[in-house]
Amino acid sequence: MSAISVGQAVVLGVVEGVTEFLPVSSTGHLKITEGLMGIPVDDKAVVAFTAVIQVGAIAAVLTYFSKDIARIVTAWGRGLANREERYHHDYKFAWWVIYATLPIVVVGLAAKPLIEGPLASLWVVAGSLIVGSGLMWAADQMGRHKRGEDDTSLKDAMLVGSSQILALLFPGFSRSGATMSTGLILDLERVAATRLSFFLGIPALTGAGLYELKDALGAGVDTLPLVVGTVVSFVVAYASIAWLLKFVAKHSFNAFVAYRIVVGLLLFGLLGTGVLNA
Numbered sequence: 001m002s003a004i005s006v007g008q009a010v011v012l013g014v015v016e017g018v019t020e021f022l023p024v025s026s027t028g029h030l031k032i033t034e035g036l037m038g039i040p041v042d043d044k045a046v047v048a049f050t051a052v053i054q055v056g057a058i059a060a061v062l063t064y065f066s067k068d069i070a071r072i073v074t075a076w077g078r079g080l081a082n083r084e085e086r087y088h089h090d091y092k093f094a095w096w097v098i099y100a101t102l103p104i105v106v107v108g109l110a111a112k113p114l115i116e117g118p119l120a121s122l123w124v125v126a127g128s129l130i131v132g133s134g135l136m137w138a139a140d141q142m143g144r145h146k147r148g149e150d151d152t153s154l155k156d157a158m159l160v161g162s163s164q165i166l167a168l169l170f171p172g173f174s175r176s177g178a179t180m181s182t183g184l185i186l187d188l189e190r191v192a193a194t195r196l197s198f199f200l201g202i203p204a205l206t207g208a209g210l211y212e213l214k215d216a217l218g219a220g221v222d223t224l225p226l227v228v229g230t231v232v233s234f235v236v237a238y239a240s241i242a243w244l245l246k247f248v249a250k251h252s253f254n255a256f257v258a259y260r261i262v263v264g265l266l267l268f269g270l271l272g273t274g275v276l277n278a
Helices: 006-019 026-036 044-064 066-081 083-087 089-110 112-116 122-142 154-162 164-169 175-185 190-218 223-248 254-272
Strands: none
Touching: 006 026, 006 044, 006 223, 026 044, 026 122, 026 254, 044 066, 044 190, 044 223, 066 083, 066 089, 083 089, 089 112, 089 154, 089 164, 089 190, 112 164, 122 175, 122 254, 154 164, 154 175, 154 190, 164 175, 164 190, 175 190, 190 223
């Protein structure tokens, strides 16, 4: 029997879609939701399921930024064929995304047993939510928000891309939160930091979803819940992306910081009282 029902897949798809690109930790919220529904958070089928439905959120990014992606890929192709085109920022940016994805791929493969085992604990999620909030608040305060997307460099991409490792090892830290915070520390504008976070998340999350697909299908998760969860994730994530870009253009990240702290403390309380099993 499947470890996850269709109804549960819908709920998890909504949670994934809402939280994947908000700096609040999609992994953390998925684990909390799974715990409240009585789903074992460290079950291999469940871990694989959550990785696969992320592909729906990534599909939403690909759709939302399709014009930007087409422009970058076209510039990359032209640069491969014509040396003179290699000075174009979009050509360089395409390579930067590739380079910046390598660190998380290496760490993800090397630390897979830890990621799916001890580090999958809800205690880790709760602590990471609060610690990550401190980093996000400090980054927003110290960042000068003066550099736009066209001012990014290979160094920026590598640092922001490597920061995804924090969320990989400590679920609850938030991939979006880590990457956006790093962008702010590098003095990027909030919108530029957010867009860079989106672009760097595409290969990392897509790769993770495809890599886990075989495990999800072979670990007891039926195809229907996977499809339903992924589709729901896509629809909700698309709306979340549009909202987030409008929000960060006019607001700081303080609302997310406060929310994360509240959720982290609530999770500690639920674990401490035995309402949730870590």
